[in-house]
Amino acid sequence: MLERALNGGKLYWTWIGFLLAVFGVGFLFYLQQWNVGLGITGMSRDVSWGFYISQFTFLVGIAASGVMVVLPFYLHDYKAFGRITILGEFLAIPAVIMCVTFIVVDLGQPYRAMNVIFHPSPSSILFYDTIVLNGYLLLNLLVGWTCLHAEKKSIAPPKWVKPFIILSIIWAPSIHTVTAFIYAGIPGKHFWLTAVMAARFLASAFASGPALLLILALIVRKFSKFDPGSEAIQTLGKIVTYCMILNVFLLGLELFTAFYSGIPGHMHAWEYLYAGIDGKGVLVPLMWLSAILAAVSISMLVFPQVRKNETLLAIACVCVFFSLWIDKGFGLVVGGFVPNSFEQVTEYWPTLAEFSIAMGVWALGFLILTVLYKVAVSIKEESGGEAIH
Template identity: 45%
Template sequence: MIEKALIKRTSKSYWAWVLFLIALIAVGFAAYLYQMTQGFTVTGMSRDISWGMYIGHLTFFVGVAAGGVMIVLPYYLHNVKEFGRITVVGEFLAIPAVIMALLFVVVDIGSPMKLFNVYIYATPHSMLFWDSVVLPCYLLLNLVVGYSVLQAENKGLHYKKWVKALALVSIPFAFSIHIVTAFLYSGLPSRHYFLTAMLPAKFLASAFATGPSLIILICFLLKKLCGFDAGWNAIKKLSVIIAYAYTATIFMVGCEFFTAFYSNVPSHKAALQYLFFGLHGHNQFVPFMIVFVICVVFALFLLIPRQNRENPVKLGFACALVFLSMYIEKGLTFIIGGLSETPFGEIASYHMTAVEFLIIVGIFAIGILIATILFKLVVVVKKDRDPGAYVPEDRAGLALKLTTEKGMFVDTVARDKDREDEDE
């Protein structure tokens, strides 16, 4: 089946995109080799800030991977039929996301030759060990389930019972990958920004906002590029999930502020002060946090009122803002913020280096390449087997009109309405 992605209905621009990504991967790999020969001195990490951007990105992409469950769970557990067409999108999004998360761990390991010591000397009291157990398991589950579902569809069959069983197993795994990743930090006694029981809940909430936001953006992109239509009702349902999850996340961020500043305990305030306002002259993250706050305000405004959320253009913006804001909060600043106050009561700074940047770009390129191939596979299979999900070529122009709600999803809105009438 995979050959469909590679050879069927390819265009020059597709190959140009793939080659571009491969070039980025090559650059990232070269940067990684440089890091391995020179040592981690070429990164911005130090004796004080011992984890940096790599572990931050690990955290963020574990969240993206876990976020896919917000389609899988309603569909398999609550029989939300609208998600039927895009469950495979959720499952296939988790694959590149987990692979990226794992790669971010690998590039962060000082002695990768000894990496498998994690399994050889399995250590149940270590959270990092559990992370390295649940992440590959979740990856495998999504590969098997996503591929089997799509293969069944390709053959014109319904997927088998064991596939559904595995999909149900993948649900607790989706939660566990992010809970374990949160435990990695929230169990450290001397890092006050990490040391909060709120952390796993905050991580999950933000994941359930970030993952679905990315799925909506991908659906919009698939529609624009390939004419694949996820169904407006599915998108509407997802947007409600995002609105609740994102509001909950921001609420919890607010709670962190209250606890730190009302209690007025210095080491509880330190990380927030450092990130949002600057502390002891260290303020390199303040611009990022200003962008974060602006994103939050606009995203909430676009998500909470129903008429905003149900406008495709505004929803698209809202999803982009949600993704960007959580990328800043979780991917870029969370780890550095937590480690910024050293055990000696001083603030240590961190400056990302070009080497780190190129390695991160390389891993992004790997993830996007895998996503490109997987989603192309989805589109090709769906075009053969689910013509209803497809906007006819001559009407593609109409579909691209992002001006109004009806302009973009005119055909699906109409069809969904027909279906509702039929059901009645």
Template identity: 50%
Template sequence: CVLWGYLLLNLLCGWVILTAERKQVAPPKWIYFFVYLSLPFAVSIHTVTAMLYCGLPGRHFWLSAIIAPRFLASAFAAGPALILIACAVMKKFANFDAGEEAIKKMTTIIMYAVIINTFFFLLEFFVGYYSEVPGHMHSLEYLFFGLEHHGEVYNNLVPFMWTATLFNFAGLGILGYLKIAKIFDFRLVTVASILIFLALWTDKGLGFVFAGFVPNPLEEVTEYYPTLNEIGITIGVWATGFLLLTLLYKIALGVEEEVEH
């Protein structure tokens, strides 16, 4: 319900505003109600998702009140990062320039969101190890150091998590350098956006999900490996998303070109 509502709100707002821009008139005032309405819907998407995980008491790693804030912080970083990547693609292939001011504002949002998300993740470490909560400690050990169980070490996600950590700080460092030096280099912004997006995708898509299953409620460890069917479904979902994104961007770019000419 929340996902469909958010999708319909975005389609409505985008269509009305683009139509107004095509006619070179101001958007109708009533549309701003739906623009503001979309904000709580955006927050609700990640909150509802987090609550679904938190509602599984048998999975200790997910049983944390910080999950919803982490989802929100990572979304405010990964979302704008993906938008900047799309802007880079459109600049190269469609001669579309989002503008320096808009890109700088996006990078500021990404920086703050990444810092907050990293802080929240470090809180997970503090709570787990300082309080010696076994459920949290075992999952974090499995992610970053490998978990020893019955004489065998399970560590198939360790390389991914350390790579994600490196990407996270590298992307943040690049954006921080650009801010401190007060320079604008869209190529570096694009590199930082790619690094941050990959880092957050790995953290949530691999680390957060898989760590919740290790160890299981019976205190056993079973490492997960995706099947061909699951890989195919994942590729299909991403392909469908990129198809819709491409269609929507083509409409927006078409309006932009029509207005310019």
């Protein structure tokens, strides 16, 4: 089926070429990082995780969010999502691949990565993260490919695939819960040490993931003969609305606990992120942009009339996506390290090399996404788009 990805117009190949170029630039910078070490990044002794790990964290959410279309379709027989389940599954695959790549580019000694397998350490959350991420990747490859193959032949998917679908539905929240546990179980990092971390992760994932999926569905409709269907798009819009509100609610809970209790350690990271400490606050404008985008998106999404207008819905979803990308794909990780364990402020900002490597990984992800979507859409164009189950 993959050969279908080789059939494209000028626009398609320009897009592929663009992604390859971004990937190439990132790869060259990665060679530099390979030679010099992580010293070419903006990370430091105090802020020892940065842009790579934040992107990883954000993308685990995108990967997990595939379940938001798979679950209603398979468990509740919600037919409108039948047309887009494959888009959800095929979004999860590049998302997980990006996650794993971000972990690898973040390693100081990447060629020792297999030590995680050779010396398994069940006390470490990374041990479980390795299992759940790779498992989720395999599940989505298996389910997505098998179902698409069946659709190509206009037959129902084989029965044996159903247990794997159910498993992938249970598996999806686990990948983001485990990722939240990386942060939520560390003593001494008050910003991360919160019981609602996993809940917040899931809420933001189920807002940002479907928001991206909705945008992708609109793009697919614009550039192909396959229509994901306006009912599916409207339902995705509702999911984004509820989960975004839930996410902001959970953020509010954090703020209440930190500031009403008045415990300095619990307030410091928030103060640093939104106001700056001792005149240091390089992230402040970005964090406020995230807050404004969140407010704008919610005040648009809550009105059904606004959601019904697909252009406005798309704009709101772009706001949701970038608001959460800043919040989780930047602030959440950096905020945990500032102030440091000595209550001193060391700031972090990614370097050009670091940013380029990260963009290279994103380009790799979008390249895989494009190829998978191209295959899926070309089959959908022939079959009329209805998945059978």
